Amino acid sequence: xxxxxxxxxxxxxxxxxxxxxxxxxxxxxxxxxxxxxxxxxxxxxxxxxxxxxxxxxxxxxxxxxxxxxxxxxxxxxxxxxxxxxxxxxxxxxxxxxxxxxxxxxxxxxxxxxxxxxxxxxxxxxxxxxxxxxxxxxxxxxxxxxxxxxxxxxxxxxxxxxxxxxxxxxxxxxxxxxxxxxxxxxxxxxxxxxxxxxxxxxxxxxxxxxxxxxxxxxxxxxxxxxxxxxxxxxxxxxxxxxxxxxxxxxxxxxxxxxxxxxxxxxxxxxxxxxxxxxxxxxxxxxxxxxxxxxxxxxxxxxxxxxxxxxxxxxxxxxxxxxxxxxxxxxxxxxxxxxxxxxxxxxxxxx
Numbered sequence: 051x052x053x054x055x056x057x058x059x060x061x062x063x064x065x066x067x068x069x070x071x072x073x074x075x076x077x078x079x080x081x082x083x084x085x086x087x088x089x090x091x092x093x094x095x096x097x098x099x100x101x102x103x104x105x106x107x108x109x110x111x112x113x114x115x116x117x118x119x120x121x122x123x124x125x126x127x128x129x130x131x132x133x134x135x136x137x138x139x140x141x142x143x144x145x146x147x148x149x150x151x152x153x154x155x156x157x158x159x160x161x162x163x164x165x166x167x168x169x170x171x172x173x174x175x176x177x178x179x180x181x182x183x184x185x186x187x188x189x190x191x192x193x194x195x196x197x198x199x200x201x202x203x204x205x206x207x208x209x210x211x212x213x214x215x216x217x218x219x220x221x222x223x224x225x226x227x228x229x230x231x232x233x234x235x236x237x238x239x240x241x242x243x244x245x246x247x248x249x250x251x252x253x254x255x256x257x258x259x260x261x262x263x264x265x266x267x268x269x270x271x272x273x274x275x276x277x278x279x280x281x282x283x284x285x286x287x288x289x290x291x292x293x294x295x296x297x298x299x300x301x302x303x304x305x306x307x308x309x310x311x312x313x314x315x316x317x318x319x320x321x322x323x324x325x326x327x328x329x330x331x332x333x334x335x336x337x338x339x340x341x342x343x344x345x346x347x348x349x350x351x352x353x354x355x356x357x358x359x360x361x362x363x364x365x366x367x368x369x370x371x372x373x374x375x376x377x378x379x380x381x382x383x384x385x386x387x388x389x390x391x392x393x394x395x396x397x398x399x
Contacts, residue, residue: 057089058168058375059088059089059091059121059169060088060090060167060171061093061167061168062090062091062093063159064173066173066179067150069174069176071173072102073105074173074362075092075173075367076103077362078367078371084368089121089122090127090371091128093131093155095136096128096130111126113125114128115127116129118161118167129157131153131154131157132153141356142354143176148175151179151180152180159197159198163343168378173367174352175352176351188219191204191218201240203240203244203339203340204337205244205338205339206322206334206349207334207337208333208369209330211330213314213323213326214237214240216315216318217229217319218319219319220318220319225318226272234279234283235286241256242254245313247384248344248377248380250383254292255294256313257293258293258295258297259297259314259316260299261296262275263298263299263300279296279317283295294311299321335348335369335373344377346370
């Protein structure tokens with residue numbers, strides 16, 4: 051991270067051009083104050099964005115660049131990743147469009163790795179039309195996990211509500227076989243580190259939800275909570291991490307119990323995402339915690355049904371930009387503080 055915190059370069063992958071990605075991106079930067087916080091760089095093509103812009107109300111002006119060293123602060127920059135024309139049919143699923151979504155994402159990821167952008171915000175893709183011989187990943191996170199250092203963990207964020215997942219895109223009938231001591235220990239440590247360096251929480255408190263209803267009711271409704279989760283969580287707690295649970299999931303959110311913790315860990319996808327989206331719908335952010343680079347995305351998909359109708363709510367994408375900036379600043383501060391003791395030691399030697 052070699053850029054100053056006041057000039058954060060936000061790389062943006064365009065997502066599915068037939069979806070609402072372009073609309074929410076451009077609507078986000080209608081507010082000129084956003085350009086005081088960051089310098090956006092959209093990985094796409096300026097002519098295509100001009101075409102898409104005609105489908106909704108937008109006054110955003112682009113600055114097209116052919117090289118990333120031509121990016122201008124205070125402007126909405128579009129890195130012309132390709133020159134050829136692309137057939138846009140808003141609201142339709144198209145494999146060819148999927149190819150351009152991945153072309154944008156892969157190029158933005160490379161720029162992130164190379165330090166040419168500071169953070170990455172990804173617009174929604176269609177997980178079905180992106181599959182090819184060259185790209186065989188279920189989605190963004192899996193590819194980032196391969197390309198970047200660390201172990202990616204899906205964390206949904208809205209204000210002080212943070213929900214991490216032990217397992218994410220795993221069929222429900224396979225979840226229990228994935229919930230092992232190694233997985234639990236690794237994921238909770240990833241969340242602990244992220245809360246400290248990415249959210250500036252010095253001594254984070256983490257709650258873990260049970261796998262079975264009523265935490266298994268003493269083994270009557272499943273034994274995994276008693277035999278796996280409880281002993282592992284005790285071991286982690288005894289080692290110094292403030293982790294609690296497993297809590298029965300049914301009343302945890304409705305009772306407001308989640309407000310007592312800095313993060314909540316769900317054992318499977320819907321256990322975490324249903325209450326999260328109920329509490330934050332339209333403003334939630336998907337954050338890829340645990341990696342050495344910062345990536346966020348909105349909490350919605352391509353929304354083909356409203357693409358091109360000037361109906362897309364851009365707030366989740368805007369929050370994704372805000373969170374990427376906040377995490378960048380928090381990490382920069384953490385790195386600076388962490389480096390100071392070393393400098394003092396060197397002087398003493």
